[in-house]
Amino acid sequence: MTKTAAPGPGVASVAGAVVLPLALAQFICSFAGSNMNVAITTIADDLDTPVSSIQTSITLFTLTMAALMIPGSKLTDIWGRKFCFIAGLLVYGAGALIATFAQGIGLLIVGYSVLQGIGSALLIPPIYILVTVLFPDLSTRAKYFGVVSGAAGIGSAAGPLIGGLVTSAISWRAAFVLQVLVVAAIALLARRIVDPPLPAERPHFDLLGAVLSALGLFFVVFGVLQSGTYGWGSSREDFTIGDVVLIPAGGISPVWILAAIGVVFLGWFVWHLRRREAAGRAPLVSLGLFRNRTSNLGLTTQTLQWLVLQGSFFVISVFLQQVRGYSAIETGLMLLPATVGVLATSAIAGRMAKRHSPRRLIRGGFGLTVIGLGVLLALARETSAVWTFAPGLFLMGAGVGIMLTASVNLVQSSSPEEVQGDISGVSRSVSNLGSSLGVAIAGSVLVGAATPGGTPFATALVVVGGFAVIGFVVALLIPRAAKDRRSATP
Incomplete structure (x- = not known):
């Protein structure tokens, strides 16, 4: 039976010490997955490599996270959440530093795709586990889940704009320098995090x-x-x-x-x-996790929403740069309506969660995303006015913002406290798997075409929209009575 503990007097101070570095860490990892899109052409020219190689590096970054997120989550039960969080920051920062000075695609992949991917796999699971164990009150916990998952959406949506500004004003390499500085600041803030003690008997690593x-x-x-x-x-x-x-x-x-x-x-x-x-x-992850129908459906929606977000951003970024000839900053500004949409809906995610079930929010988010992609296909053309991109991008961003927090809450809420480490790893793994598949599937339509405009561009967005429709159907299958069933006792 679910218990809801009353918020203690120290909740505000705990939130100030914990949530800020956790949210910033989630933001910078999501930023790293999307800011490269606006600099694809610039990086390819600078490193004298094809666009497809840069696409590969982006996909390998999210793929590395997806492949290692479950092992990274298990390590939190062995080494401790704070230790893994700090270790992940150090590896991530080292990777960003190497990518800064990369003179070829090989070193870029080592620094960005491999080391930053490994660092993210170590530091992201503790984010969600620490929120779970440090905030026993269910409504407070849901609020801070909204903060960190909203930071993920904002990082992905704002990545193209920030990356475009930095690339145009300085260099694409400066975007990696920015990540090093932010990671250093997060490491300093993280010193105040108090990690609850682990059980005396810790599992062996599988x-x-x-x-x-x-x-x-x-x-x-x-x-x-x-x-x-x-x-x-x-x-x-x-x-x-x-x-x-x-x-x-x-x-x-x-x-x-x-x-x-x-x-x-x-x-x-x-x-x-x-x-x-x-x-x-002890296995790497218990198969019992996958016997929960509500959790399984929530994991599916997480995979699909990140596939849609990253896939559409990649396709639109390539189209704007290679067909319309836009610079990195122009591409980032063109994607600004999507960023505004994510920001607007993420800001009210907590209030929406109190009024509507996760099922309704996820269903509404996918529905709005489908409409947004439809509007984009109907209005945007190779020679159309700038404003024709704005309505569709805003609706798509708003739809993603609505369902990001709802999906995380649904998945985490469907599992008991003792397996929060496992479910957190699985949840983050499928999200990054969705990001990888989004870039790979949608990008393959464009990269495989002679000119990524016109029909290939429209086909890629239709493919992405098809996955959004599948997400809407999956959301309809989520039980109406899906509630937060976690125990409040860490």
């Missing part, structure tokens, strides 16, 4: 489970990413490793081969978890 889950997610998303080069049906060109042609042009696209390898690894991962649980050993 290394094989971590490797299997990471490989499974990697091959699935990496396979989808190859669609831009090889297509979805028959392969457009030879698929080679070294000098060996594995699949000749005209054969089955390697997309399906790579994705199948990923599915095999994920199947092996599930089998491993079953065996480990049967032997009485």
Whole structure:
């Protein structure tokens, strides 16, 4: 039975010490996933590499987070939440510093895609776990979930604008310097975080489970990413490793081969978890988490909403830069209506949560997003006026802002306190998986086309809109009686 504890006198002081660095950390990680979009052409020219290589680095960043988020969450039960949070900040900052001085795509991928991705996987799970354990009052907890998940949406939405301003005024490298400075400030603020003590008996780390889950997610998303080069049906060109042609042009696209390898690894991962649980050993994540229908539907909506947000931002950014010839700052300003939409609805997320169920908010958010994409397709053209982009982008941003907090609350609320670490890792993993798939799927339509405008642009947005429609349908399946059923006792 759910207990709602009364807010203690120290809640305000705890909030001031904890929520600010946690929200800033979530903001900067989300910012890193979207600010690169407006500088794609600039970075590609500077590093003398194709646009597709920059798309790969963006996808690998979110993919690294998705693949390592569950292991990172488990480490919080072993090393402590504050320790993982600080360690993640250090790794993230080191990656941003390396990316700042990258002279080629290889070093950019090491710093940005790999190290910043690993750092994010370490620091993001503690954000949601600390909010859970430090705020026993359910309404207060929901409020601060709204703050940190709103920071995630704002970071993604404001990333193109801030990144565009910095890139145009200084350099794309300055955006990474900015991240180093913000991470340093967060580390200083985080010293005031008090991490509740962990149980005396801590679980052993499931290394094989971590490797299997990471490989499974990697091959699935990496396979989808190859669609831009090889297509979805028959392969457009030879698929080679070294000098060996594995699949000749005209054969089955390697997309399906790579994705199948990923599915095999994920199947092996599930089998491993079953065996480990049967032997009485702690698995990387308990399969019992996935027996909760409400939580499963919430995780699905999280995946889809981030797929839609990042996929649409990538497509629109590429279109504006390569078809309309916009600079980074012009692209960021064009995406400003979406940022305003996310800000407007995130600001009232707490009040909306008191009046409406998560089911209704998620359903309304997807519905508004679908309308926004439809308006964008109806009005925006290669030579249309600037204002034709604004209505659709605003509605899309508002729709995403409405459902971000609702999905997080629904998922976290459907699981008991003792598995909050696991569900937090799974929740963040599927969100980043959605971001990876969004860039990979929608971007493959544009990158695979000779000119990413006209029909390819419209097709990519229709594909993204299709996933938003699926999200709306999934939201209809969420039980009407879905409530916050967590125990209030940390």
